[in-house]
Amino acid sequence: MSELKDRIEKLKAVMAWNDTKMAKAAGVSRSAVSQWAGKGSKIIHTIGDVEVALNLERETGYSALWIAKGVGPETAKDRVSAESWPFSSIDNQKVRALDPDRERMQLETAILLSAAQLGLDVKKDEG
Numbered sequence: 421m422s423e424l425k426d427r428i429e430k431l432k433a434v435m436a437w438n439d440t441k442m443a444k445a446a447g448v449s450r451s452a453v454s455q456w457a458g459k460g461s462k463i464i465h466t467i468g469d470v471e472v473a474l475n476l477e478r479e480t481g482y483s484a485l486w487i488a489k490g491v492g493p494e495t496a497k498d499r500v501s502a503e504s505w506p507f508s509s510i511d512n513q514k515v516r517a518l519d520p521d522r523e524r525m526q527l528e529t530a531i532l533l534s535a536a537q538l539g540l541d542v543k544k545d546e547g
Contacts, residue, residue, distance in 0.1 A: 422490045424465050425458035431480055431487065432457075445479040446472050 432442055439453040446453070448469075455464045466489050467473050473484035477496055485492045505512040518524040535542045 424456050428456045447475050448472055
């Protein structure tokens with residue numbers, strides 16, 4: 421969803437907002453929301469004011485960067501999960517989808533064995 425107007429319409433639908441409610445949540449005028457939505461004579465393609473995007477993030481749970489520019493994870497929760505996952509070439513969601521009793525345990529064992537062979541201590545401390 422790369423167009424601002426599409427992201428704005430999605431937020432309005434999810435939150436059951438009209439332009440007035442969105443404007444209040446964002447801290448902008450109703451005409452600004454109309455411009456974001458591609459209505460009127462002046463169409464805006466990104467939200468340049470960080471505070472406005474952060475206001476919408478706080479109100480909706482959607483990521484400010486995704487709202488403003490269409491970049492990164494859609495929700496703030498997804499952003500935190502993506503930032504906390506340390507492996508850039510291993511898909512977090514695919515790992516979590518593995519059967520925890522068999523496949524995930526096999527993967528964990530393989531990681532621990534590989535780390536030990538490299539002389540890396542990644543095992544949790546017993547405590």
